Amino acid sequence: MFFHTKELQYNAKPSNPDPVYAKKLQEILGGQFGEMTVMMQYLFQGWNCRGDEKYKDMIMDIGTEEIAHVEMIATMIAQLLDGAPVREQEEAAKDPAIGAVLGGMNPQHAIVSGLGATPTDSVGYPWNSRYTIASGNLLADFRANLNAESQGRLQVVRLYESTTDPGVRDMLSFLIARDTMHQNQWMAAIEELEQNQKAIVPSTFPQTLEKQEVSYSFMNFSNGEESSKGRWASGKSMDGISNFEYVANPKAMGQIPKLKPSPAYIHGSVM
Amino acid sequence: MFFHTKELQYNAKPSNPDPVYAKKLQEILGGQFGEMTVMMQYLFQGWNCRGDEKYKDMIMDIGTEEIAHVEMIATMIAQLLDGAPVREQEEAAKDPAIGAVLGGMNPQHAIVSGLGATPTDSVGYPWNSRYTIASGNLLADFRANLNAESQGRLQVVRLYESTTDPGVRDMLSFLIARDTMHQNQWMAAIEELEQNQKAIVPSTFPQTLEKQEVSYSFMNFSNGEESSKGRWASGKSMDGISNFEYVANPKAMGQIPKLKPSPAYIHGSVM
Amino acid sequence: MFFHTKELQYNAKPSNPDPVYAKKLQEILGGQFGEMTVMMQYLFQGWNCRGDEKYKDMIMDIGTEEIAHVEMIATMIAQLLDGAPVREQEEAAKDPAIGAVLGGMNPQHAIVSGLGATPTDSVGYPWNSRYTIASGNLLADFRANLNAESQGRLQVVRLYESTTDPGVRDMLSFLIARDTMHQNQWMAAIEELEQNQKAIVPSTFPQTLEKQEVSYSFMNFSNGEESSKGRWASGKSMDGISNFEYVANPKAMGQIPKLKPSPAYIHGSVM
Amino acid sequence: MFFHTKELQYNAKPSNPDPVYAKKLQEILGGQFGEMTVMMQYLFQGWNCRGDEKYKDMIMDIGTEEIAHVEMIATMIAQLLDGAPVREQEEAAKDPAIGAVLGGMNPQHAIVSGLGATPTDSVGYPWNSRYTIASGNLLADFRANLNAESQGRLQVVRLYESTTDPGVRDMLSFLIARDTMHQNQWMAAIEELEQNQKAIVPSTFPQTLEKQEVSYSFMNFSNGEESSKGRWASGKSMDGISNFEYVANPKAMGQIPKLKPSPAYIHGSVM
Amino acid sequence: MFFHTKELQYNAKPSNPDPVYAKKLQEILGGQFGEMTVMMQYLFQGWNCRGDEKYKDMIMDIGTEEIAHVEMIATMIAQLLDGAPVREQEEAAKDPAIGAVLGGMNPQHAIVSGLGATPTDSVGYPWNSRYTIASGNLLADFRANLNAESQGRLQVVRLYESTTDPGVRDMLSFLIARDTMHQNQWMAAIEELEQNQKAIVPSTFPQTLEKQEVSYSFMNFSNGEESSKGRWASGKSMDGISNFEYVANPKAMGQIPKLKPSPAYIHGSVM
Amino acid sequence: MFFHTKELQYNAKPSNPDPVYAKKLQEILGGQFGEMTVMMQYLFQGWNCRGDEKYKDMIMDIGTEEIAHVEMIATMIAQLLDGAPVREQEEAAKDPAIGAVLGGMNPQHAIVSGLGATPTDSVGYPWNSRYTIASGNLLADFRANLNAESQGRLQVVRLYESTTDPGVRDMLSFLIARDTMHQNQWMAAIEELEQNQKAIVPSTFPQTLEKQEVSYSFMNFSNGEESSKGRWASGKSMDGISNFEYVANPKAMGQIPKLKPSPAYIHGSVM
Ligand SMILES: [Ca+2]
Ligand SMILES: [Ca+2]
Ligand SMILES: [Ca+2]
Ligand SMILES: [Ca+2]
Ligand SMILES: [Ca+2]
Ligand SMILES: [Ca+2]
Incomplete structure (x- = not known):
């Protein structure tokens, strides 16, 4: 169960309206690696967690924090849209600078959300849950999480570089x-898990059952x-089990496939 | 430019038809972490690569291999569908075992693809390119790749567990x-990159510009x-720069947001 | 069965071409609450209608009208695109006003549809049928319809405000x-239905089976x-059955969830 | 900012595992009118709210509650999947009842989520944010909310009818x-708002600007x-302004559209 | 503008309920090549038509007919769902034949649409408008139409083969x-158009501007x-202009691409 | 199995950076009829091919070539993005020409892909596999292929017209x-197939089973x-079997549909 407190986790106060930037900022709200993604990814990982309470609690801690990040960015976008000149059609036709702003805005910020944030990315594509993963294997998922935070920080940095607004x-x-x-957190959790198992996910599948001649x-x-x-x-493999081998001219090991004609009721090709 | 050789990279020969399993196997063909995903992810990373030729070549090597994996699984699925009793409606009504098979098949395997593989996952959802990432930052992307191979191997193992067909x-x-x-490969590449930069992506953004009081x-x-x-x-942070701190009662650091009323032409709320 | 008459239901004649506005106008053609949505929503509600003929006929009347609205807006967009300067690359580079127009157009209006309307919204996102509902319960669906017409009129008004073109x-x-x-129509139909049942959908489910201590x-x-x-x-509940109660400090009534470890063949977490 | 408490808002304890029902229950978790929809819809309406604090607080209250509903259903699904016989391939082939269960499951519950809930609906389609609306006009949005709760309750009731599991x-x-x-809540909020404005959304657009001869x-x-x-x-219109009129033979009021040929660089039709 | 007549274009009367078949039949209603696709494709082609009135009228004729086909199939599906045993959970558990039916149904036919047709395909994927094309070039589009009718008839035939219900x-x-x-119709229209232009779309682009050494x-x-x-x-090319040539060992004609490092503000790779 | 050679199939060297054009060029990379579509469509047709080796080899030849086309366009886009002024916010505010460029770019080219190509179309919509078809009937699919190449060439020509960059x-x-x-190729293959069967797909379904009175x-x-x-x-039908007939006043041949009320557990409409 959740409770909400009115204060934001951190300030979200733009110094000036900027509807073109509001469009860009949507990327880290509702994009592939935006805050909605980590929020939903962590919450589902927490709810589905079948392991040690230490992990479940940790995941719920961060999942709950991420809701606050969505809140901060949504609030910021709504304020960046305050003062967006979406109406002044005639003036825009005369002033190319205003025209450029109008052309660069997301039209749905005016027509659909009435100057509010939308749960979409910077091209207006809606967020969808296939951006997330909760596999039931924590090591696998913590790697997903480290990736999401790496892509996410990279995108936030790029957005930082493309504005000069102090707020x-x-x-x-x-x-x-x-x-x-x-x-740092996911790297720490990964290290901790890797101390109890092999580095290769899933570590519980017997390697004798895999085609070991191509495993390295x-x-x-x-x-x-x-x-x-x-x-x-070359050198020792990262899981410490074998050595890397470089195959300069890899050979096909399989058959030339030849499918049977389909049965009559499929009405396949006539040749 | 690419060339195709007719032999498969490895054998794809089922011992028996199994249309219900064919549906499941679609997950690792056209699912979120299926072979189409790594194929397209690696190819785009390679084509967009702005770095050392060593990396670009390596990425193109593996991207090209993945096309062969898509080919193997597609071939397997087409053969698993050979002999699917999609027509014997009357018999099925009498024989619940056949009915169960019919109910468990993906109907598009008969109606749409005529007993061929489809570029979709195990629930019939089409593959889409938002499953992939090529960010222009290799460390970020190699983490994405390690995650994809971890989720992917986990899913293949689960599919291995749910069939007994030797082929x-x-x-x-x-x-x-x-x-x-x-x-192993992505772990090796990550290790190599991390020797030249800090572990936190992107490592070129000056940490003095981030709100350092909450960085650990x-x-x-x-x-x-x-x-x-x-x-x-607790303990040293993974990037070696600071120490983890546990905040038992995190406090809000931001304002209570209060948005201005929207301008008249938005026709917002009347209260 | 349907018949088409060549005349539009109402005039769709722009006074001037305006490709940037054509992009915006797509919102009420192929957007979440555009004319395609109400058209398909009403038609499916009509076709699936299991009730009184009075309702079925009414729904088919309005569903059929909505096809004409799609037609009018598509026609308008095609005309707004007439004269769009999509080619004059060199001139645009010199004249920022033309550049702004080019930047603000939907590129698919030139490349894909050849200056025709597209079945998409104002950011180019394709219309999809999850925008619609036909639930088999008319009171539920009439509320969906009232919502669609409310959101729709709001969007049309905002588009009216952002053009000065008389046509x-x-x-x-x-x-x-x-x-x-x-x-008005859906409000009237809702009122009529509510006279025969309780206001809460579905009214046929016995309230004794719900957890009544939290129903108000x-x-x-x-x-x-x-x-x-x-x-x-506070005060009487809207269904007239009870009184609203304000719970200042809501309490959790459920368990702390603890999931079992997954079976071995799932290859879940090792800790 | 948000806080999480470990106890569920209400009990989520199935009496028996039932993987086929788990698949169905996904509808009210990640479907068009599932709990994820109302959760995200209310949160965005709250964050974007430009009105009286009374409304913003109320919306945040219910939005925060809905996160707890997502949590309860996710927890329930994970437990329904405990004991799902996803592996016993050979036995299933012999026992049609097990086969029927396997055929009726969502295969991603085993392969992808490892017996966890997924943020998808009952056919495995991922949740996406176009299911939600936050328009910046509270009366419009409260109608959306009343619709969502009507469709939602209808779906939960149908799911209640299709299980006998007491938990x-x-x-x-x-x-x-x-x-x-x-x-009840949204009906109350709608009534309150309608006391301050006309029933037609948006009430601030002057009706003199609409084509009034067809307004009723x-x-x-x-x-x-x-x-x-x-x-x-027939009778008084619901907004109290005019009277309904029945047009038995509606006439076209518009032109027969005739589009100009496209310019040469579009390479349109040759005839 | 459109008018609706109550009678269906042709009978849609199943002899027996069959909810599993209802799920399959959705493919030709809301699938990639279902009736919704041709309906919307033709209507948009007609509305955007910038050519001879003969073509526009013809396209509108068939587009209007297709709405009636959607209507027939939707009506059929609703009747196939009459009598679907979605509730009899306990009996199903005992009777594997009923279980197979329940497992093979689309659960949304019960939960979401209340035994009505849905605008989705046979795996429940919603129809979307990217299935359609209206390019502004009639020859291109008539080829799209011929393809749609070919795929469509193939799918209907396969569905015919998988039922024995006379109705x-x-x-x-x-x-x-x-x-x-x-x-036949689209083949005729294609033939007519090809008499006025070269067979290669678009025929108005001067072939001197293409890289003619690889054109055949x-x-x-x-x-x-x-x-x-x-x-x-080998032999004469189909456009009658040149001869086919077989290149047994095609050579690369382009550069080895080498991209520049990205600028600092992109925070690309460090190596 | 596939091999990659470093040289591009043909030169991809822009004369100047042009980020606005890079956005447009995405259409033929990741759009509905872009190179990704034909690449995946042909590869799946080849892998699923159940016919003569001559066809399978031909399809694999062209499918493999198309991967090289994706590579060329991706490489071109990455170079067009070199030098994109995504950062110079302050200068842009002063210079409307730069502002127009910024407004016309795809923001994801900077934020997400770091100046790389993305697997999306010109409005940023991700490529998805429902763009493709492999039906198991070669005549049907070759018509799909002819359509794809017709739409594709039309779009490339339009893009040619909207740039003057020589490279x-x-x-x-x-x-x-x-x-x-x-x-030309697909026309040739179609002609070859049509010599062995009737022109109507599928030609193996007995026309006596169709409602022949409306077949022409x-x-x-x-x-x-x-x-x-x-x-x-009018005149001979294209399949040579009958004559076209013009029905000036088509009549309904079906029933007025009347659906039964839904069972109680559906909680349908109360009236
Ligand atoms: Ca905690
Ligand atoms: Ca190499
Ligand atoms: Ca009527
Ligand atoms: Ca409160
Ligand atoms: Ca006519
Ligand atoms: Ca060959």
Whole structure:
């Protein structure tokens, strides 16, 4: 069960309206790696958690924090839209600078949401839950989480670089700092889990059942062998079990497929 | 530019038809973490790569391999559908075992694809490119890749567990082995990159610009303090720069938001 | 079965081309609450109608009218795109006003539809049928319809405000008037239905089977009690059956959930 | 900012596992009118609210409650999946009853989520944010909310009818009761708002600007005049301003559209 | 503008209820090549038509007919769902044949639409407008239409094969016949257009501007030269302008791409 | 199995950066009829092919070529984005020409992909696999392919018309030429197949089972008889079997549908 407190987790006060930037900022609200994604991803991981209470509580802690991040950005966007000149059609026709702003806005910010934030990304594409994962395997999911926080911080930094508004930058500096923590947090949780199992997910599947002759082979399918110079092409494998092997000319090991004609009721090809 | 060779990378020969399993197997073909996802993700990362040729070549190597994995699974599914009793309506009505098979099939395997594989997941949802990421930051993307291979191997293992068909299991044992390699590969590439930069993505953004007072704080937003026992709540931070701090009672640091009424032409609320 | 007559239901004649406005106008053609939505929603409600012929006929009357509204707006958009300067690249580079127009257009209006309307909204997102509902319960659906006409009229009014083209405004003044009627119509139909049943949908489910101790309680989950001042927090409930109660400090009534570990074949978390 | 408490708002304890029912129950979690929809709809309406604090607080109260409903259903689904026989392939082939269960499950409950709830509906379609609306006009949005609670309660009742599990029914009886309250709540809020404005949304647009000759006309576009017998076809209009008129033979009032040929660079039709 | 007549274009009367078949039949209602697709595709082609009135009228004729086909199938599905045993949970548990039916149904047919048709395909995926095309070039679009009618008739035939219900087959025999006509119709229209222009769309682009050395070359990118035996590999080209050429070993004609590092504010890769 | 060679199939070298054009060019990369569509469509048709090896090899040849086209366009877009002024916020505010560029860019090209191509269309909508078809009937699918190449060439030509950059036009001139070949190729394959079967897909369904009285009738559902002047309205039918008939006043042949009330557990309408 949840409770809401009116104060934002951190300030969300733009210094000036900027409807074009409001459109861009939607990316970290409702985009693939926006706050809605981590919020829903963590909450579902928490609710589905079948492990140690320590993990479940930790996931619920951060999932609950992320709702507050969605709130902050939504609030910021609504304020950036205050004063958006969506109506002054005639003036815009005369003043190309206003025209550029109108052309750069998300029209739904005026027509659909009435100057409010929308649960969409920076091109207006709606958020959907296939952005999230809760697999029932914490090591797998913590890697998903580390990725989400890495992509997320990268996007927030790029948005920081594309505004000079002090109020917006102040809020983003908070989100960037939290993403610093969250990347650290998932790295810590991953390290802890890896101490109890092999690094390869899932570690409970017996490797004797996999086709072990190709379990540590790097295969060169793009001509040129620059890839042989990487850490992945020689030396001890990262799971400590074997050594990397570089296969310069990988061979096909399978059949040439030949499918049977389909039965009559399928009405397949006549040739 | 690409060339195709007729032989499959590895055998894809089911021992028996099984249309219900064909439906399930679609998950690792066209699902969120299926082979289409890693194929397109790696190819776009390679094409967009602005870095050292060593990385670009490596990414293109694996991206090209993944097309072959899509090919193997598609071929397997088409064969699993051979012999699917989609027509024998009357018999099915009398024989509940056949009815169960018919009910468990994906109807599009008969109606739409004529007993062929479809570029969709196990519930028939079409693959879409928002499953992929190519961010222009290799460390961020390699974390995405490690996650994809972790979720992917987990799903293949679960599919291995839910069939006893020797031919299907043989193919899956190959894919599981390649996912072992690919998890190792991305871990190796991540380690190599992390030697040249801080672990936090993006490492080029000056931390002085972030709100550093919250950069290493774990905040307890779900009642109960079980989360304080994890590695993320105390000790050296994973980036080696600071120490984790546990905030048992996190406080709001922001304003109570109060939006202005919308302008008249928005026709907002009357109260 | 349907018949088409060539004349539009009302004039759709813009006074001037305006490709940027054409993009915006798409919202009420193919958006969440555009004419395609009400058209398909009403038609499916009519086709699925299991009630009195009076209702079925009425729904088919309005569903059929809505096809004509889609037609009018599509026709208007095609004309607004006539004369769109999509080609004059070099001139645009020199003239920022033309550049603003090009930047503000939907590129698909040139590349994909060849200056025709598209079945999408103002950000180019395709119309999809999850925008509609036909539940088999007319009171529920008439509320959906009243909502659709309310959101729809609001959007048309906002579009009216953002153009000064007399021809466009003339067409919109017709659509706004029809939405006035359609809001009235659904309110009338709702009132008629509510005279034969309780206001709560579905009225046929015995309230003795619901957890009646919370059936009329307003629960305060956001700190501060401003919400206690509303009509919903005290006085007779709207269904006339009970009284509203304000719960200032709602309590959890459920268990602390604890899920079992997953079976081995799921390969869940190792801790 | 939000806080989480570990106890559920109400009990979510199934008496028996039932993976087929788990699939169905997804509808009210991640479906068009499921709990995720009302949760996100109310939260965005609250964050974007530009009106009286009384309304904003009320919306945040209910939005916060809805997160708890998502939590309860997710928890219930995870428990219904405990014991799902996803592996026993061979036994299933022999026992049609098990086969029917396997065929009726959502395969992603095993392969993707590892026996956890997914943020999708009962056919596995992912939740997306176009299910929600926050228009910046409270009267419009409260009608959306009343509709959502009407459709939602109808769906929960149908799910109640299709199980006999006492634990599941107990939880559903709570949700049905809350939907009773929430329908009442939105009706109360609507009534309060309508006292300050006309019933037609948006009430601030001058009716003199709409094409008033068709503002109160019911038009008969489906042959047969059964629809003339409804409340919508005669008598005082619901907004109290005019009288309904029945137009038995509606006439086209617009032009026969004739579009200009497209410019050469569009490469339109040759005829 | 449109008018509706109550009678269906052809009979839609199933001999027996069959909820599993109702699910399958959705494919030709709301699937990629279902009746909703051709209906919306033709209507938009008609509304956007910038050509000879003969074509516009013809397209509107068939577009209007297709609405009637949607109506017939929706009506059929609603009747197939009459008598669906969605509630008899306990009996189903005992009788595997009933269980198979329940497992094979679309659960939304009970929970969401209350035994009505839904605007979705056979896996419950919602119809969306990206299934359609109206390009502003009639020859291009008539090829789209011929394809749609070919895929559509194929799917209807497969559905005919998977039922023995005389009433369903009667309706399908009508739809199959209409698809026979509609394939003929688009072939006729294509032939007519091709008499006035070259067969290659768009015919108005000067071929001197294309890279003519590869305009008639078949390139062998999959090892093995079986493809050299087809009509496409030698002889006069179909547009009558040149001759097909078989390139057994196609060569790359482009550069090895090398992208510049991204600017600092993008925070790209560090290596 | 596939191999990659580093050289592009043809040059992809823009003469100048142009981020607005980069956004437009996405249409033929990740749009409905972009290169990703034909690539995936052909690959799946090839993998599912149950016919003569000649066809399978041919389809794999072209499918493999299309991957190279995706590669060329992705490479071009990444270079067009080099030098995009996404950061210079302050300067842009002063210079409307820069503002127009910023407003016309796809913001995800900066925020999400870091100046790389994205697998989306020109409005940022992600590519999805419902754009493709592989039906198991080659004649049906070759018509789909001819359509795709017709729409595709039309779009490339329109993009050629909207740039003057010599490097971009050079690459497009190659793609246009290949589309010339590919239209020719599919026409040739269609002709070859039609020599072995009737032109109507599927040709194996006995026409005696269809409702033959409407198999060759053109029905006039839009008032006015301009459509009677077309080739489709009189003369020999295209399949050579019958003659076209023009039905000026098509009659309904079906029942007036009347659905039964739903069972009690559906909680349908009360009236
Ligand atoms: Ca290589
Ligand atoms: Ca805690
Ligand atoms: Ca409160
Ligand atoms: Ca009527
Ligand atoms: Ca070949
Ligand atoms: Ca006509």
